[in-house]
Every structure is written in C-alpha cells, then in structure tokens.
Amino acid sequence: MDLVIGIDIGGTKTKVGLVNKEGHCVEHTYFRTREYPDLDDYLDKTVAVIDELKSKFPEDLNILGCGIGAPNASSRNGTIVNASNLVWKGTVPILAKLYERLPIPTKIMNDASAAAVGEMMFGNAKGMTDFIVITLGTGFGSGIVANGKLVDGYDGFAGELGHIDMTIGDGRVTGQRVKGGLEAYVSATGLKRTILYMMSMYMDESRFRDIAYNDLHGEEITQAAAEGDSIALKAFDYTADILAMAMANFTAFTQPEAFILMGGLVNSGKWIFDPLHKYFEEYLLDVYKGKVKILRSGLPPRTTAICGAAALIWEEHKTQQPSEA
Amino acid sequence: MDLVIGIDIGGTKTKVGLVNKEGHCVEHTYFRTREYPDLDDYLDKTVAVIDELKSKFPEDLNILGCGIGAPNASSRNGTIVNASNLVWKGTVPILAKLYERLPIPTKIMNDASAAAVGEMMFGNAKGMTDFIVITLGTGFGSGIVANGKLVDGYDGFAGELGHIDMTIGDGRVTGQRVKGGLEAYVSATGLKRTILYMMSMYMDESRFRDIAYNDLHGEEITQAAAEGDSIALKAFDYTADILAMAMANFTAFTQPEAFILMGGLVNSGKWIFDPLHKYFEEYLLDVYKGKVKILRSGLPPRTTAICGAAALIWEEHKTQQPSEA
Numbered sequence: 001m002d003l004v005i006g007i008d009i010g011g012t013k014t015k016v017g018l019v020n021k022e023g024h025c026v027e028h029t030y031f032r033t034r035e036y037p038d039l040d041d042y043l044d045k046t047v048a049v050i051d052e053l054k055s056k057f058p059e060d061l062n063i064l065g066c067g068i069g070a071p072n073a074s075s076r077n078g079t080i081v082n083a084s085n086l087v088w089k090g091t092v093p094i095l096a097k098l099y100e101r102l103p104i105p106t107k108i109m110n111d112a113s114a115a116a117v118g119e120m121m122f123g124n125a126k127g128m129t130d131f132i133v134i135t136l137g138t139g140f141g142s143g144i145v146a147n148g149k150l151v152d153g154y155d156g157f158a159g160e161l162g163h164i165d166m167t168i169g170d171g172r173v174t175g176q177r178v179k180g181g182l183e184a185y186v187s188a189t190g191l192k193r194t195i196l197y198m199m200s201m202y203m204d205e206s207r208f209r210d211i212a213y214n215d216l217h218g219e220e221i222t223q224a225a226a227e228g229d230s231i232a233l234k235a236f237d238y239t240a241d242i243l244a245m246a247m248a249n250f251t252a253f254t255q256p257e258a259f260i261l262m263g264g265l266v267n268s269g270k271w272i273f274d275p276l277h278k279y280f281e282e283y284l285l286d287v288y289k290g291k292v293k294i295l296r297s298g299l300p301p302r303t304t305a306i307c308g309a310a311a312l313i314w315e316e317h318k319t320q321q322p323s324e325a
Numbered sequence: 326m327d328l329v330i331g332i333d334i335g336g337t338k339t340k341v342g343l344v345n346k347e348g349h350c351v352e353h354t355y356f357r358t359r360e361y362p363d364l365d366d367y368l369d370k371t372v373a374v375i376d377e378l379k380s381k382f383p384e385d386l387n388i389l390g391c392g393i394g395a396p397n398a399s400s401r402n403g404t405i406v407n408a409s410n411l412v413w414k415g416t417v418p419i420l421a422k423l424y425e426r427l428p429i430p431t432k433i434m435n436d437a438s439a440a441a442v443g444e445m446m447f448g449n450a451k452g453m454t455d456f457i458v459i460t461l462g463t464g465f466g467s468g469i470v471a472n473g474k475l476v477d478g479y480d481g482f483a484g485e486l487g488h489i490d491m492t493i494g495d496g497r498v499t500g501q502r503v504k505g506g507l508e509a510y511v512s513a514t515g516l517k518r519t520i521l522y523m524m525s526m527y528m529d530e531s532r533f534r535d536i537a538y539n540d541l542h543g544e545e546i547t548q549a550a551a552e553g554d555s556i557a558l559k560a561f562d563y564t565a566d567i568l569a570m571a572m573a574n575f576t577a578f579t580q581p582e583a584f585i586l587m588g589g590l591v592n593s594g595k596w597i598f599d600p601l602h603k604y605f606e607e608y609l610l611d612v613y614k615g616k617v618k619i620l621r622s623g624l625p626p627r628t629t630a631i632c633g634a635a636a637l638i639w640e641e642h643k644t645q646q647p648s649e650a
Contacts, residue, residue, distance in 0.1 A: 072612070081612055130479045144578070146483070151471040153580025154455045157612050158471070160577040165570060165608070245490060252485040253469070253578055255478025283490070287397070287406055287482050 006310030011085030019310035023122025067312035116143030118308030124298030244279030331635030336410030344635035348447025392637035394439035441468030443633030449623030569604030
C-alpha cells in the first residue's frame, strides 16, 4: 500500500499520520511539542512515532515521502524562521535534520499553505484555480492559490495575512508585535481578547465577568452566544466584521473564487458565519459582489492538518502520474 | 517586419503604437478619448489611427495582433466594466466590437496588469517570477505576478489594490465610493487632495494657498518641495507613509521580489522615493526586511503603456517560439 507521512507541527501538539492517495488518514497520533525543547530530541521522537505508525502495516507498505506543515516555514529553504508559537528560536533547519534520520522525499510548508494544497487535492477546492484558505486557530494563517498554483513568494514566505496591519480602532498588538495586525482580532485568541474589550466597552451582564482570560475557551463563547449572552454576541459580530473587511480587501488582490475557512473559530458555526456573510457582501466592491463563495474545509475534521501536509507529497505523485489522478 | 499594435485606453488620452519584438515602440500617436463618447465612433477612430500608423511601413509589414490596456478591463470576458474614469458606462464588450473592425488576435487587460507583463518581457522584471507593478497616475493601479504568471483571478478582476480599504485617519472616499480606499491617498489625485488636507491641518505659509484645486498639478508640487515649501514636503511624506504601509501589507500577501512603480507620481523622484524607502523597511515584517526591492519602470518612458499592452501579444509569440526569446 502506498502511503505518505503527514506531520503538523503546532505550538501545543505535533500530529503525525499516514495518508492514502484518496486523502484518508489511515493511522494517526500526536505528542506534545513543548516537551521537546531540543530539536534533536524532537526529531528523534518524531521518527519513533512514525516507526510506531508504520509498524501497524507490517506487509506491503511503501512510504512515498513526508509532508510537513508548520508555522513560519519556508518551502524554499526547508527552514522554520522565528515562529512565535514554537519553542525553537531563530532559523531552524528542520528539513535537513529530519532527512539525516529519515532519508525519503520530504517537503515543508507554512501550515495554511499546506492546507490549501490539501483542499485542492482532496477537499472543497477540487477543480478551483483561484482560492484562499484561512486558518483561524491560535493565530491567523493563510494559503493563497492563484492560476492553480500555490503562491509561495520570492523565498517562500508569502501568505502571512495575519500580520497585515488593519489599523482598526484601538490598534491591538499581535504576537509578532504588529500594531493593529489582523491576527490580534481574527483568531481564537482574538475572540477572547474581544470578549475583554466588549466588557470594557459595555456594562452588559455576562457570564464572562466571572471567568479569567486564561480560563476562557472558544466553545464556551459559542455556548454563551447560543444562550443570548450579549457580550458574546457583540464579540462574534465584531470579529466577523473585521474578518469580512479583510476578506473583501483580499478579494481585490487575487479575486478568489472562494475562501475556505478552517480552525477552532470555525466551530462557532452560525455565530461567526451569519454576520460574516452579511458584512462580506456589503464590503465587496461591486465588480466582485455575488461571485465569491465562503466555504468550510472539505478535509476530514480531526486530521485536516495531517492531510494537508501529506498532500504536499501526493501532489507530486499525481502530477507525475496523471492516469492515477 | 513583425509588429504588434499596443493600445492604452486612458480617461484623457488613448495612445496607440506599433511595437517590435525588442519592446521598442517604432511609431506612436494619440487622440482624446472623451471626444468619442459613442463606442462605435471611438473604435472607428481607433482603427483609422492604426491604419495611419501602418501606412508608414508600406512594405513587408506583418501585424501579429493587438494588445489593449484599459482600466477595469476583464481579460476573461474581453470587457470593460464600470470604469469610473471612462465615458462609456456599464459593461462594454470592447474586444468583440473591435474584432468586427480588425479581425486579428486581440487581448485586453487591466492597464497595470498589462504593464506587469511588459516589465516581465521588456523591462525591469526580466527573470523575476514574483513582483508587483503599481501605477500611480490619476488613480492607483496594480498588476501582480506570482510563480511567473499574472494573477488574473476568478473572472479577470484581480489586482484592484487601489480600492483596498486602508481605514486611515479621515477615511477619504475614492471615485469608486470606497471609504478610506488607498487610491484616495496614493495617486496623483491623492497627492493633490493631501495638499488641501495639510493646509487644513497646519497654518504653514505655502504657495498652494493661492492655487485652486483644479489648477494644481503634480509637477508644481514637486517644484515646491524642491524649494522647501513645507506643505508640499508634508504632503509627500504623508503619501509615502501610506504607500509604504500598503506595500508592506502587500508583501505579506505574495512576497514579491520587487515593486515596480510607474506613472505621474513617480516623476516626483526623491520627494516620494526617499520617505518611501525609509517607511517601507520600517513597516516590513522582520522576515521580509532587506529582501524587497523598490524599482522604477524599465519600459521606455513615453510609451510605457503602449509597450505593456503590446507585450500581451508578444508574450504568446515568445512562449510559442522559445528559440526566439
């Protein structure tokens, strides 16, 4: 059986899985990234986990390669550079060091860009040539496809839309110290910050007046909105408004056929999507109105990032063997 | 001799020329667009002008095709849609109507996108795969190249960066009614508006207190800056600051190797470029600092737009015959 290793390196968890040519993750597991502050230890652990997964397919296993999604990854250089959510600082030559342990074809890419390749191969962007993936997790990630190809940039750092300066209202500072950066507003973290902001702006009763910032979770904000908590409702409306403005601006850039949204914030469902649709159509230039879809990810829910990473390798095989596509 | 017709449709002038395979415009002329409010009259005039140019090459002339650059042009549909600076309103099927009169291979594109193709073939973007052209004339135009291909978008309207909402200071309204749109600040028109704004903000002496808005021209603002007029200097600094912020944001999108600037505002030289370089490096995310060039157009100064338009046809011929490239 032909399989590809998919690895998603996140600030909290590293997810590892084996993905078949239909984009299904047949085996997967995870471990805690922060427990391996030394890169060599981390990669030893990664390879051990891969061996464990492979051992479940004792016969007839053919590993075609390994795809990795990670924040601030440069596909051109095979490095991770100054990723604020990761323990390793500076420029990390992760691809070269992994290859010493696992000498198979390996590619690395910004996690949201990997997700974009995954959507194109296995998800909701099949057949599309122009679309943008937005990941709304701890941060704000983006992967841009134009003319059917991922937009990579001069040295592999294109698609850092979370750090675009929106110069909104109070000019929040992101983890990358960008004042007014989009990620400070539109992400799971941004939503939590907006709960605080709304309680500072209004005196409405809210369950969140009894909850500390560090105890606040996205699911609870969704639940509060469903129960009519006006601070939660205001926070979703504010978040959707800013995301809509950003997406309207992005449309003027590459005119995508669709935006594909994924990540924790997307699980808030209609509380984010209803105001998002409304504001988005309002902000679009006339020439774009009614032409840009807002979709959710079409990749499997629990293994989205693993499938995206694995798509980096599957993409090459499908291109080489079009009869199998 | 193989030649391509290049046409640049502007709000004031329509420029027409014949361009050879080295990107030199061997003959050119212009007429006033506004004198032909009826599209049929306009196209009759255009064809008459082309015939006149062709008559200068009585022998051995082979016209390969006709490239057109125009505001709000859709390359996919061959139309111009709601161009605020043009006399024809609504959706104008210009390519089909021109073909009735001139049945040769014809392509149309947003003027800044055509300029980007021109820079790639004949100008300062030779060999580059990722760059952005910005035209700073009456309006703000942009043409984006990623992975060596022009970013066209889902139906040919990508690269409308002049209408991105910058949500700056006082939220000026553009000709397309975008509040805070970039073009309202960064363009020849935007600079004139900023002269008024600076005189409203400060009581500095200035020659511009004796000049009406409609009598104000870019060359005079440049001259005033050279003479130390503090309103002119403040206006250039403000314009460069906003352009720098926009370009830093655009960098996070496609990570271009270079921005190539052209159009009237560029003639202000160091008054715009000196503050632009300073602010741009300041605003770039760390990962991009020192990697993004700011260049001027490498196309011939008086026939830039004609050469860009003609490049749309030359591009196809060079692709088909790589030995000639």
